[in-house]
Amino acid sequence: MPNVSVNGIVIDDTFAEAFGMRATAIIITAPNRKWARQAAVTMTGFATSVIGCGCEAAIDVELPPSATPDGRPGCRVMIFAMGTDELQKQLLNRVGQCVLTSPGSACFAGLEGSAALKLGSALRYFGDGWQISKKIGGRHFWRVPVMDGEFLCEATTGLTKAAVGGGNFFVMAETSARALLAAEVAVAAIGLVPGAIVPFPGGIARSGSKIGGKYKGMIASANEAYAPTLRGVVRSELGADINAVLEIVIDGETNDAVAAAMRAGIKAVIELGPKRGAVRISAGNYGGKLGKFIYSLKDMLP
Amino acid sequence: MKALTFTLVAEPPERLDLSLLTAERLAGIERRDFEKIRIGMSKHGSKVGDIFRVAGNNLLDVVFEGGSARLDRVAEGMRGGSVRVVGDAGAQAGRAMRGGTLTIEGNAGPHAGSGMRGGRLEITGNAGDHLGGPLAGELAGMNGGVLIVRGKAGAFAADRMRRGLIAVLKGSGDHPGSRMIAGTLVVAGGAGEMPGYLMRRGSILLDRAPKSLSPSFVECGAPESVFAALIDRHLIAEGILKRPLLGNAPQRYGGDNAVLGMGEVLFPR
Numbered sequence: 001m002p003n004v005s006v007n008g009i010v011i012d013d014t015f016a017e018a019f020g021m022r023a024t025a026i027i028i029t030a031p032n033r034k035w036a037r038q039a040a041v042t043m044t045g046f047a048t049s050v051i052g053c054g055c056e057a058a059i060d061v062e063l064p065p066s067a068t069p070d071g072r073p074g075c076r077v078m079i080f081a082m083g084t085d086e087l088q089k090q091l092l093n094r095v096g097q098c099v100l101t102s103p104g105s106a107c108f109a110g111l112e113g114s115a116a117l118k119l120g121s122a123l124r125y126f127g128d129g130w131q132i133s134k135k136i137g138g139r140h141f142w143r144v145p146v147m148d149g150e151f152l153c154e155a156t157t158g159l160t161k162a163a164v165g166g167g168n169f170f171v172m173a174e175t176s177a178r179a180l181l182a183a184e185v186a187v188a189a190i191g192l193v194p195g196a197i198v199p200f201p202g203g204i205a206r207s208g209s210k211i212g213g214k215y216k217g218m219i220a221s222a223n224e225a226y227a228p229t230l231r232g233v234v235r236s237e238l239g240a241d242i243n244a245v246l247e248i249v250i251d252g253e254t255n256d257a258v259a260a261a262m263r264a265g266i267k268a269v270i271e272l273g274p275k276r277g278a279v280r281i282s283a284g285n286y287g288g289k290l291g292k293f294i295y296s297l298k299d300m301l302p
Numbered sequence: 303m304k305a306l307t308f309t310l311v312a313e314p315p316e317r318l319d320l321s322l323l324t325a326e327r328l329a330g331i332e333r334r335d336f337e338k339i340r341i342g343m344s345k346h347g348s349k350v351g352d353i354f355r356v357a358g359n360n361l362l363d364v365v366f367e368g369g370s371a372r373l374d375r376v377a378e379g380m381r382g383g384s385v386r387v388v389g390d391a392g393a394q395a396g397r398a399m400r401g402g403t404l405t406i407e408g409n410a411g412p413h414a415g416s417g418m419r420g421g422r423l424e425i426t427g428n429a430g431d432h433l434g435g436p437l438a439g440e441l442a443g444m445n446g447g448v449l450i451v452r453g454k455a456g457a458f459a460a461d462r463m464r465r466g467l468i469a470v471l472k473g474s475g476d477h478p479g480s481r482m483i484a485g486t487l488v489v490a491g492g493a494g495e496m497p498g499y500l501m502r503r504g505s506i507l508l509d510r511a512p513k514s515l516s517p518s519f520v521e522c523g524a525p526e527s528v529f530a531a532l533i534d535r536h537l538i539a540e541g542i543l544k545r546p547l548l549g550n551a552p553q554r555y556g557g558d559n560a561v562l563g564m565g566e567v568l569f570p571r
Contacts, residue, residue: 031526070531106528132564134486134505134529135465136536141529149525152532 006301008274009281013298016168016262016283017291021080022087023163023253024117025060025110028099029074033062039105040075043098047079047090048200049249051219055081055090056165056251058197060110069108070152076110078197080165080251087159088117095153096123100144106152109139111253113158120144120153160253164293167196167250167258169300170208170226171269171278172242179244180204182277186248186265195253196261208247208284223284241279255293262295267302304358310368310389314353316344317392321378323350324385325361333359343374362402366391369408377404380421393430394437396423399447412456413437415449418466428453431475434468435461442483444468450542457494460487463504469542479506482565488537490547501558501565507533508569509547515567519557524571526551 369389
């Protein structure tokens with residue numbers, strides 16, 4: 001394969017393959033940045049992969065007070081799932097258990113979508129009859145009495161069917177520390193791209209998987225071609241210089257958001273250079289047969 | 303198309319019913335017949351042509367040039383477009399309107415915005431009693447939309463209000479928000495006696511402590527309120543107020559416990 005080399009980093013001639021998903025977004029605000037983040041981090045915990053978590057969720061961007069509906073610091077959180085019903089269930093469970101409970105929080109719609117998902121219109125029942133409905137400027141809010149005042153929550157938020165999940169690339173390095181640094185700079189760069197999230201721990205997955213496995217019931221299992229300890233044992237994708245591979249998995253509100261996030265992440269890895277970070281960049285796919293969205297790495301170069 | 307303009311020629315000799323001069327009611331009438339519409343309410347039986355000089359033909363942009371306290375039922379039931387009164391209006395201005403904008407650049411009489419369901423009614427001067435309130439025998443008052451009074455309002459503003467937003471900026475008479483069913487009433491500049499008397503639900507937002515409250519209101523503390531921040535920002539964004547009304551943690555009174563008791567009176571501490 002005619003791989004190209006940019007700034008001393010080999011870019012594989014391959015592509016990332018991604019799927020259509022359903023997504024929604026909410027804006028969480030709190031009295032300060034710490035507690036806005038806390039509510040957002042809590043509600044996006046255990047949301048790395050739809051394989052075992054029901055949804056994929058993370059903070060999209062942090063919002064300054066000037067950009068939130070109530071003038072307090074906030075976070076835009078995105079949630080992705082394979083179907084509308086599961087997305088609705090995950091949204092209500094997570095906001096109900098993690099945002100409603102978080103001190104001083106409020107919750108607003110973060111997306112104008114093709115359809116509406118219930119938010120406050122379901123959580124209002126926590127008010128046990130003392131909840132107050134308010135319409136302000138065409139938007140509908142519920143005020144639910146809680147022990148530090150009121151939990152204010154917009155009645156609904158939007159759903160988009162144009163979301164894309166599973167955009168990805170691999171950073172491959174000579175040591176674990178270099179792979180981690182390269183992945184970290186990529187995650188930091190993607191954090192600035194609106195409408196895209198990296199749902200894995202700190203945005204990084206070390207257990208990139210293949211579909212299925214030798215054991216019955218395994219939906220996904222070790223991607224042995226990219227496991228350095230198996231380099232001599234199986235048909236490996238890794239050369240002698242690679243001792244660590246980390247995957248960045250990207251979900252986006254749109255096809256464009258995923259592409260923008262991949263570009264930003266790859267650019268950051270390339271700028272870091274092969275001496276401190278990755279010596280090679282690749283991507284995961286299923287041969288192009290399963291996913292509707294294809295992101296060729298050579299189109300994602302800066 | 304030029305705005306359909308009714309220029310007042312002389313002070314009307316009788317009360318006038320202008321509810322016939324909205325886009326909806328004029329739509330089926332030939333332009334040349336407008337002058338013949340009877341609007342007088344007494345034995346004078348004044349016609350449009352006796353009172354106004356009519357110009358223009360855009361039904362969605364109506365202007366009453368020159369006002370009088372005898373111009374009753376301006377823009378009643380309007381659904382869209384804009385109506386502007388350059389001067390005073392009489393009773394029931396904008397009654398039962400459902401959409402569009404009505405601007406009164408002067409004072410309005412009693413029952414302005416009575417039972418309105420949508421749209422925006424702005425009165426730059428003062429409004430009479432029963433602002434947005436129901437007529438005798440009706441169960442609910444204002445049921446949606448935005449009603450702004452830049453001057454003072456009379457007694458019983460927002461009586462039996464059910465939905466929407468009323469903002470009175472230079473003070474109201476007694477019993478604002480009486481018998482409110484729901485909705486939001488803002489009174490800056492001081493409210494009269496006993497705001498929220500017999501209110502069931504809804505919010506009355508004041509810029510200062512009320513001079514009296516019915517004894518069936520109870521003190522509910524002053525926790526931080528996102529709702530207060532939200533409504534403050536909305537009022538400023540809509541150009542209704544210039545500075546925040548409530549602040550982040552307004553004092554709250556709940557009531558009226560003589561009835562359902564789920565309403566609230568909020569004001570800055």
